[in-house]
Amino acid sequence: MNVSITVNGKNYTHDIEPRINLAQYLRETLDLTGTHIGCDTSGCGACTITMNGDAVKACTILAVQADGSEITTIEGMAQNGEMHPIQAAFKEKHGLQCGFCTPGMVMMAVDILKNNPNPSEEEIRHGLEGNFCRCTGYHNIVKSIQHAAKTLND
């Protein structure tokens, strides 16, 4: 099937198998390997991207369902080599260790802060419920998102 998807501001048209999910499409067809696959039951959130501005687990969507949509992946966050304030906050607050869940965490943080620019700790933790991290105990991820909120609001 033919799909036309805008990813990180660039339009792509491909003829793809209908069973390919969006995470596989991003990784295998577009070589955007920053979107990670950590499970096969939509439980880990490592593949979180934004689709038309909302966070979505890319493994829960077939690529053909994304036809016509605007996708942002982790690769689209930095502008002109400068990290987005959320990315910078993760570095500042040591919100990552092995880095595997990180793209999904950052993209989820985009969604959390878009809908709630001043989230409480509890709201951040609730917002991260769909994303596993096995390294940080979430402590510094929460701090990173708090720090990002502050930077974005200043």
Added chain:
Amino acid sequence: MGNFIGKSVKRREDARFLKGAGKYTDDIKLPKMTQSAFVRSPYAHAKILKVDTSEAERSEGVVAVFTAKDGCGEYGVPCGWQVDFKNGETMREPKHPLLAGDKIKHLGEAVAIVIAETLEQARDAAELVEVDYEELPAVTNPQEAMAQGAPKVHEDWEDNAAFDWCIGNDRAEVEAALAGAHHVTEMEFRNQRLAPNAMEPRSYIADYDVNADKWTLYTSTQNPHLIRLLMCAFALGIPEHKVRVVSHDVGGGFGSKIYHYTEEALLTWASKEIGRPIKWTSDRSEAFLTDAHGRDHVVNSKMGFDKDGKIVAHLTDEYCAMGAYLSTFAPAVPTYLHGTLFQGVYTTPLIHLNVTAPFTHTVPVDAYRGAGRPEATYLLERILSKGAREMGMDPAEIRFKNFIPPFDGVEQAGYQTQVALQYDSGNYEGVLKRGLEMLGYEDFRKEQAEARKNGKLLGVGFSTYIEGCGIAPSAVVGALGARAGLYEVGQVRVQPTGKVSVFTGAHSHGQGHETVFAQFVADKLGIPMDDVEIMHGDTEQVAFGMGTYGSRSLAVGGSAIIKSIEKIIEKGAKIAAHKLEAAEEDLEYAGGKWTVKGTDKSVSFGDVSLTAYVPHDYPEGLEPGLDFSSFYDPTNFTYPFGTHIAVVEVDADTGAVDLQRFIAVDDVGNIMNPMIVEGQIHGGVAQGVGQALLEEVVYDDGGQMINGSYMDYAMPRADDLPMIETDNTVTPCPHNPLGVKGAGEAGTIGSTPAVVNAVVDALAHLGVTDLQMPLKPQTVWKAMQN
């Protein structure tokens, strides 16, 4: 402290990870690369009657299908540790085949590999491989595996024992002391089986180059050189120098990526057969079935006390599951990484641990973050708190009564335990005192009493742990059954321009070595951090190495680098002396230059570096170049310790546990980067809390895993945890140059018993004396009703 040591320097690794530019194995694509899928057994124990691959072979895009009949790996993957029976009988060591031939011994064991042009084609074709099985009865519980008539995992022996083992004082002496004790506390429990669940599933690409007659294996491993050694010398019998193992970014390991897995060897073998690269990436369902698990001990323990609450004796019998085959480090985990910690931080005069390690029809069990030490700590800290309660003592008080007094390992000697080890340095009461201050213990007890009046169930739990890290002195572990040395290698190559490339055999999979190692190298050489680059994870770059596990990277790997730096400074002094026309012994090295003592005459590191490579005016007889490699073999383990305190509230109606506070005071010796140490503690604590409250791999009686997915296996999510309150005391390690002890496993080792003790404390007035992990609401609620 220097310019960088001791500072929370932000990580260099982060930019690539945050931009999605990390290079994990599954991110790599090679020209002509094929994909693969495994056909795995749906039974835990079965005879393989027939395997028909003909339809799969005809399927679209299929390149090859291999089964055990194709001669892959005559030898199987080896075990790296040998623990013989108490009676002298050699450890029973079954062949661990790359593909199962006649018999299936655990759920998910591979029967065939299907290689195709695309992953979808490989998976489709794998569905077409027909296997006829005859299902057989299975045993998954290690105690039941030793019962009369239990189904046998391996037919070659009369029962399922892989080995048995004991440590400590004479059993009869310990039993006699227990018989004469004022009070004896008993516990029986299962330290449940856990799935490590690194977020990056295992991934391998094997690439045979027919023209060079060389293999490259890209693998998500914690120790590339060890994988190369085990695979070449044992699993495949291929020349080690013809194999390059590369492990770029690795998405967490927690032990599960130490071991040499069958898939690594099989892909390497098959790549030569088909003459093309092959990739395999585990999906999460396969990871649950095939990544080595952790824990799974059935424990029966007695601790005796005198009337003042002093421990007089401790006796324990355990059944510790090995799984269907012996994984790389498996025999070491319930023995030398476990029994040797039974002294804890207490002066217990008599200790005996007896271990029986049976095969079970399950995936192999091996080291998972902490490895044997969390199991030891869990037992000690739970039984001590239980004993205190039974004797009407305060759990903090009983600990103060039993602590080994402070010793620095320099002025005061190390502490000789009853279980082989000699602790290096410690101040155990110091960490508990600090923890109690942070908690506000007296106020908490008042608040707890007040809350109880209002039907609120608050509890506090303590754990004062020690761990043996910095693994390990080779001669010691060799005497204990290790088939490898556990030194580390560090090479420091000074470039002509004075820039420094460091090659380490340690491997980072989240620990931040590229940052931390550069911090101390820059400080020791007195140069900017930007002038130092850290390289790891490639056997053709790094001379050799034993990898990262057992909180060893800085204590052992860092020490190897320090040795090379010392050699650089020593040789540099000869060049500097020549340039300064001074005697070598009159020079001192500081701030990046050699200075003639008491003068302002000096020559810089950069000048000396250039001279070493452009040796026109040069000391006679001295070799050009400034490049040293060192092996560092530690003289002892390191012994980090700490106090963890949990505060919980239990919902009186549902039994749900709310972890309200978690306090961790850890002493990991000198600290290079406090931010990274704190992060290690946070993550470790989360995993330990996971075991206490949520996690358990459940096999049913037939050996089916009933919770092998993220829909069913509960791991801590962000809203299961509070902010973690951390602090440190610093008792330097006296026997390594940086004075460091290691921080990777502390969180996991200390936290689990603190949480369970807290929940028991919350419910004690209802008559609850013990609880079995994980403390699911149902488990807790049932205990409250009884």
